[in-house]
Amino acid sequence: xxxxxxxxxxxxEIGLSAGEIREAIAxxxxxxxxxFDAKKGSPVYFASExxxxxVRDAYMGTxxxxxxxxxxxxxxxxxxxxxxxxxxxxxxAPDGAGSLTSGGTESIFMGVKAAxxxxxxxxxxxxxxxxVAPFTAHPAFSKAAHYLGLxxxxxxxxxxHSAPDLDAYRAAxxxxxxxxxxxxxxxxxxxIDPIPEMAALALERNINFHTDGxxxxxxxxxxxxxxxxxxxxxFRVPGVSSISLDVHKFGYAARGTSAIAWRNEDLYQYQPYxxxxxxxxxxxxxxxxxxxxxxxxxxxxxxxxxxGAKGYRDTVDRSIRYTRKLIEGIRAIPELQxxxxxxxxxxxxxxxxxxxxxxxxxxxxxxxxxxxxxTPPAIHVMQFNNQEGASPEPYLVDLRAAVDDVKAGxxxxxxxxxxxxx
Ligand SMILES: *Cc1c(COP(=O)(O)O)cnc(C)c1O
Numbered sequence: 001x002x003x004x005x006x007x008x009x010x011x012x013e014i015g016l017s018a019g020e021i022r023e024a025i026a027x028x029x030x031x032x033x034x035x036f037d038a039k040k041g042s043p044v045y046f047a048s049e050x051x052x053x054x055v056r057d058a059y060m061g062t063x064x065x066x067x068x069x070x071x072x073x074x075x076x077x078x079x080x081x082x083x084x085x086x087x088x089x090x091x092x093a094p095d096g097a098g099s100l101t102s103g104g105t106e107s108i109f110m111g112v113k114a115a116x117x118x119x120x121x122x123x124x125x126x127x128x129x130x131x132v133a134p135f136t137a138h139p140a141f142s143k144a145a146h147y148l149g150l151x152x153x154x155x156x157x158x159x160x161h162s163a164p165d166l167d168a169y170r171a172a173x174x175x176x177x178x179x180x181x182x183x184x185x186x187x188x189x190x191x192i193d194p195i196p197e198m199a200a201l202a203l204e205r206n207i208n209f210h211t212d213g214x215x216x217x218x219x220x221x222x223x224x225x226x227x228x229x230x231x232x233x234x235f236r237v238p239g240v241s242s243i244s245l246d247v248h249k250f251g252y253a254a255r256g257t258s259a260i261a262w263r264n265e266d267l268y269q270y271q272p273y274x275x276x277x278x279x280x281x282x283x284x285x286x287x288x289x290x291x292x293x294x295x296x297x298x299x300x301x302x303x304x305x306x307x308g309a310k311g312y313r314d315t316v317d318r319s320i321r322y323t324r325k326l327i328e329g330i331r332a333i334p335e336l337q338x339x340x341x342x343x344x345x346x347x348x349x350x351x352x353x354x355x356x357x358x359x360x361x362x363x364x365x366x367x368x369x370x371x372x373x374x375t376p377p378a379i380h381v382m383q384f385n386n387q388e389g390a391s392p393e394p395y396l397v398d399l400r401a402a403v404d405d406v407k408a409g410x411x412x413x414x415x416x417x418x419x420x421x422x
Contacts, residue, residue, distance in 0.1 A: 033369065038385060041369030046385045047252050047315045051303060058302030059254050059295030068291045076294050079301040083247070086304055088261050090221050091213075091243055093235035097268035098261040099286035100247070100297060104214035105140040107244035107260040110287050112144040112179060114242065114262075114270035115208035119178035121270075122206065129178040134164035134193060136186035138212060139420070150178070161376065162340035164193055173201060183212040184220060184233035187420070188373055188380070189339045190346030192216070192231050199239030208241040208267070214258065217245020219344045222316040225309065230343055241267050247300045250316070250345075252307065254299040260287070319345040319386040326381065329396040335403050339376075345383035350376050354406050357413040362402030365411070368395070374418035 016024065033040045046052050067076040080100050088096030101107045116129050131152040133141050145152040156168040164182075173180070180202040182193035195211055202209035211233055213220070224230045234243060240263065247257040262268035274284040307315070323345045330336050330349050336359075338349045350356050356377050360370040363379075371380040405411045 036385070037369075038390065039368055041371060041382075041384070043382075043384055045249050045252055047307060047311065051252055051306060051311075054306045055252070055254055055299045055303050058298040061295075062298040063293070063295040065294040066291060067294045067297055068285075073294070076297050080297050083297070083300045083304060084259065084261070087217075087245065087247075087259050088235075091217070091234045091245075091261055093261060093263050095264045096235065096261050097265045098242075098259055099271070100292075100300065101258045101260055101287045102256050102289050102292060102296075103248065103258045104138070104212075104244055104246045105143065106288050107214065107246075107258045108138065108140040108210075108212065109144045109147070110260045110271050111208070111210040111242045111244055112141065112148055112150065114267070115179035115210070116148060116150060117270040118208060118267070123178070126176050126178060128176050130174065130176045131179045131181060132169060132172045132177055133181035134169065134183070134186070136164070136188050136191070136193075137181050137183055138187060138214065141181055141212075151176075160340070161189060163191060164198075166194065166197055169198065170201060173205070177205065178207050180207065180209045181212060182209070182233075184216045185342065185344050185346060186212075187215060187346065189348045190342035190344055190382075191340040192220075192233055192343055195231070195233045195240065196237050199237050201239075202241070203239035209239050211237075211240050211243045213243045213245040215246070215249060215346060216344055217243065217259075218247070218250035218252075218312060219316055219319075222309070222312040223320055223344060226313050226317040226320070228320055228343065235261075235263050247304075248296075251300065251303065252315075253303050254293075254296050256293050256296040257300045315386070316345075318388070318390075319383045322386050322390060322392055323347065323381075323383050326392040326395060329392060330399065333400060333403055335407070336399075339378060345386070346381070348373050348378040348380045350378040354403065355413055357416045358406045358411055359399075359402050361414045362405045362411045363398060364414075366398045366402065368398065372416070372418040377416070377418065 033042045035042055035044050065073045070077040084098050119126050119129055129150045131145055131150055133154055135154045135157050142152050153172045155172045156165045158165050180198060182195050182198045185192045199209040220230050243261045245259050247253040247259055248255045272286045276282050327338050327347060330338055335351050335354050336349050338347055356379060360372055360379055363370050373380045
C-alpha cells in the first residue's frame, strides 16, 4: 500500500450514506479494466453470466455466517466436506483428505508445512529441511520456504524452456530434501511437468511430492474427459502426496477459495493445527486461517453443483480448442515461437528475431491487454474465460500486423515491464 494513500485516509467522523458509498466506489472503479473484457485480458475467471449469478447468490446468502464455529453453522461444514469430496474424487484419490483454503498460496503453504512435519517425525536426522522445485514453480513455494524456515533450490530448465532438466532436478536432491515439487501446468509456459518421473524420486526417498495444480486442477481432469491427450499428473501417479488446486481460478468460484488435497489421511495428518493451552480450551483449524469467508465455501459448493462435470467439460473443451487454434496461428508466423508443449489454456510465445516487447506494444496500440514474461522475454497468454463463439482470428490478424510493424521499424517497445502482478 502506498504511504501517501495511507497518510491521507482517515476514518470519517460522520459516516457516508449508502448511496454516497455506492457512488464513491463506482468512481474509484473507473480506472479498472472491465471485468468481462476478454480483449483487455481481464484476469477474471468466469464460465457464463449465469454462473456468475449463481456464485454471487450463494456468496451473499451466507456471507454473514462464520465457518470457524462449525457447531453453529453445520451447513458450512457440510458444504466444505462435500466440496473436498468432489475434489478428491476428481483427482482420483477415493481415500483422500484435505481442506479448503483462502487461495493457492495457502494451499501451497500447507503442502510445505505438512512435508516438513512428516520429515521431522520420519527423518529426525534432517535439521535443515529443503525443497527442490523447477525454475517454473510458483513464487508461493519460495514464499512458504521463507516463512516456514526451509531452503529451496530452483532447478534449471532444458535450454529450449520446454521442461525441467531432470538431471539438474535429480542432482539438486540431497540428504536434507523433504519435499519435491512439480506443476500441472506451471504458470510461465503452461507446460505440464513430467510428474511420474519426478514423483518417483520422492517415493524412492520416502518424502512428499506436491503437484501444484492451482492452475490446472479444474482444467486437466475435464480436458482428459473431453478426449485431449493429458499426461499423468494426479493421484494416479505413484508418489504424489498432495495437490493444490484453485477453486477460485478455473473452478469459477469466488476469490478466496482454493483446496489442498491429500492421497490419504496418513499424509493429511501433518496439516491441521490444534491447541489447548489458553483459558478458552480446545482450538483446532485445518489450515492457516482462523475465521474465513463463509461465502467462499457456499459459492464453491454452488458453482460445482451448477456446472457439474458436463459444464466444466464443455467450458474446458471450448477454451482448449480456442487456445490450440491460437497456438496454431502463432506457430504459422515465422518470427514467433510458442514455448514448449502447452496442453491447457495457458502458453507463452517469444521471438528469435524481433523484440517481443515491441510486438506487445504494437498489440496494446490495437487495444489488447498484454502480459509479459521475463526469462526468456515473452508474451504470456491465459484464456481466463472463453465465451461461446469466440474466435481467435481477430487476435491473429492484429498479431500479424503487429509483427509487420516491428519488422518494418514502425514501432518500438514502450515497456519491458515483465511481471506476474507488478
Ligand atoms: C495462481 C497460482 C498459484 C497461487 O495461487 P493464489 O491463489 O494466487 O495464491 C500457485 N501456483 C500456480 C501455478 C498458480 O497459477
